[in-house]
Amino acid sequence: MKKLINTAQSVVEDALSGMAAAHPSLRVRERVVYRASGPRAGKVGLVSGGGSGHEPLHAGFVGYGMLDAACPGEVFTSPVPDQIVEATRAVDGGAGVLHIVKNYTGDVLNFELAAELCDDVQVASVLVDDDVAVEDSLYTAGRRGTGATLFVEKVAGALAEQGAPLAEVARVAAEVDERSRSFGIALTSCTTPAAGKPTFELPDTQVELGIGIHGEPGRRRVPMASARELAAVAMEAVHGDLPLAGDLLVMVNGMGGTPLMELYVVFAEVEAFIRGKGARVSRSLVGNYVTSLDMQGFSVTVCRLDGELTRLWDAPVDTPGLRWGR
Amino acid sequence: MKKLINTAQSVVEDALSGMAAAHPSLRVRERVVYRASGPRAGKVGLVSGGGSGHEPLHAGFVGYGMLDAACPGEVFTSPVPDQIVEATRAVDGGAGVLHIVKNYTGDVLNFELAAELCDDVQVASVLVDDDVAVEDSLYTAGRRGTGATLFVEKVAGALAEQGAPLAEVARVAAEVDERSRSFGIALTSCTTPAAGKPTFELPDTQVELGIGIHGEPGRRRVPMASARELAAVAMEAVHGDLPLAGDLLVMVNGMGGTPLMELYVVFAEVEAFIRGKGARVSRSLVGNYVTSLDMQGFSVTVCRLDGELTRLWDAPVDTPGLRWGR
Amino acid sequence: MDTGFFVTWLRDAATRIRLQRDRLTELDAAIGDADHGANLDRGFTEVCKALEDWPPTAPAQALLTAGTTLIRRVGGASGPLYGSAFRAMGKALQDPVTLPGFAAAFEAGVVAVERLGKAAPGDKTMIDALAPASRALTAAVEKGLTPYEAFHRAAVAAEEGSRATIPMRARKGRASYLGERSVGHEDPGAASSALILGALAGVAVKEATKEVD
């Protein structure tokens, strides 16, 4: 394993120092990333967090029109309640705080414990669970939260910026989650700095279908195929769960080690697939947004837009990872 | 080799289809990427181009405040004169066109041939040659153009947007180049789709110093080291050529396969190095901007700012790869 | 079982986890995200530090310190789960500590994990090592066995419970995402629970030897 790190132990700390140095709009304090501008009175605060290794998620989405604070845990390890408590108290502008939580046992438990400890702040929670590779049944921990997290953070962040009350912000966040679905495919495993070797072995002739964003193995292996075929596999899985129809927000997301050129190749196929189903890509993102360290592969996330969601998606945002309109 | 492509032959074409589908602000026609809004009367047009595989460079920098057109060649192969001629004619708003050319034999020759063929358009050229890994002497093709290309495109693009005449835009472009230096380090080779295997073999214990952006081997191999040590190697090379002083624009750029988290770790070290030399990071970029397919590694580019350059850097830009201020 | 006994138990658990760190991570790589070894090593290292910085004056306090530290320092799924277990044990433990008292406190810890994680035996989690260990303790109390024997049986039960997770299909935690593919692998959390119980038995051996001296 070769990684641009100092030590496996210090990688999260060192990366946060780099973020702080690179982005004067951010403040990093005790493992929490805040907007430098601080909380705004009367605005609902948005806090998210999760394991590190998914950059730019979440810390890269702290800023105007998105998050107020992000709580990065160790690599692939949920943050601890202390971080979340600190963040929640710090960003409360008196209108309460929304926790945006990806549906993983660790994230859920640590955010729950934190919420209990913040009895002085009005806290609401939204659980993101968009990954159709996982059956949402009694026999699983429930669908994982993956790409839709970005959509939820963006849309809820825009509504909060406009001064909406906590209940409204939580409602729109849940709505984005309900309308969103994802599916991911890995060409290679990632390597965590602590383990120092690939989480799983994948021969050069195979791909792993239905992977998450923590280097978890997927549900099934199939022979390597063309971008067109792989895009179709992902899109059929999404379509089978939430029929593609109307105006869609579509993200073709790289897992961290896949070059942008290849993501555009995939996007072309995804767009053609969607057209073939009579739906329309109305907004899109192509790039590395919700990653899994150095994994090669991609995920597709689709959200069925309506007028309100489109307006909120288009609203100005100014974060290291997503920026437009200012 | 596993890549998200349909065929090695069609990869550039397919990626361009994806770009066109993803970005309504762009028009792709005959292997040239234009602003959909077309040329603006009286504005100097900016055309750049080069081999594909460096995404988002160049096509991702077409848009308000940067390029008017980009000419992508095959992977790592300069575009052909026809593309450049087409682009140059199409973006001329009557004020002439600036060619931004990275200093590679192929790019230089093809842009030269194109410029000769565009005798109906006033064309000026700037040659970007920022890579200190290459001695600029009679014994080389001269320094390569790498990361500073982005700086030149951004700053010259801003000045052009403000209505400056061709000579002025060319002057500021050359000035950015003169004030900029880069150095790159690879942890792994890239794999071109056509070759299907890594361009060079690099053992797990070594890194390649002084690499370019075409998977060319570098000048020297050394044992793998910490982010701090590797950052120091790159920064010493830059500092040795153009002493770090005053306000700097600094880019820590990923080569395509390196996760953002690691780039932030490197940036923290680069920033500390610069502070140690008594200079200051005044503006910065951290991310995958000038890449080499799926190569793992990074490059650092430093530009000594002055008031004018800082203002032009800060001016609004609205492209798929770089956006702020609108 | 005085305060020192509990401090030694926690320190011993930390050492065993340190030594088995890579194995725990490998188990987690197979059906999870390859961090369980790092998580618990970080957590128990912090527990040892906390026990030095704030030396407990009662057994319950040692457990509460451990639990709070794990919750505050580990993160992930295992941090809150183990943390809550030790805190629940600490809250239930009465001074002076008797074997029946310990068994009851341990059961309170297991119940806390079940309540927080909403997992049941057979879901392929740490519960599958912890619950059999708790039953073994209760049985030993009923039989009037010595602490040494009771802890030994609990450790064996945890070991067996952990191995019994191998053929299970996961229904909780990350491994559940794998569906059928989770079958054939030992659950990392069950394996770490077995290590912690092993440490308990080990400390009891030391105590027993001390008594003989």
Place this chain on the structure above:
Amino acid sequence: MDTGFFVTWLRDAATRIRLQRDRLTELDAAIGDADHGANLDRGFTEVCKALEDWPPTAPAQALLTAGTTLIRRVGGASGPLYGSAFRAMGKALQDPVTLPGFAAAFEAGVVAVERLGKAAPGDKTMIDALAPASRALTAAVEKGLTPYEAFHRAAVAAEEGSRATIPMRARKGRASYLGERSVGHEDPGAASSALILGALAGVAVKEATKEVD
């Protein structure tokens, strides 16, 4: 040497390049960017197409079509360089084609490459195969050899020139970035020049055989 001779030459060159595509790419991988084989294969395939779409009616026209196609379709360094070479040859070639006329046109092609690329012999480029080939042609003319013999000597000279690039340190093109590390590798452009000259000799063999028939 009629139009057919030149078309056959170009087609044969295309075939040889197709067959040696991977070798050319590997040479370029060692000291360049691993695309020379793909570049020339793409270019000469287009040349063959162009020769079919617009069948040339004179030798010079065949060369001009080839040159223009290479410039328009290859890109990279080799596209403009080879393209200019063929165009310069075409412009200099007089009908009917004699060996002295061909040799002079070939030399004009080499000069075009030198002028455009600003490289000199010894810089480890295609020049190091093309220039010896040109000298061999001139010498053959002076000695009054047959085209068959002249082309054969030119091909051998190009081959030797290409191999002679191995110990050279590159001063032009991408390989120059490697400094000392460029030593020990054959220049891909010199290697492809040798292939093109090899095709010339091969076609001359066919012609010679034809004459014998």
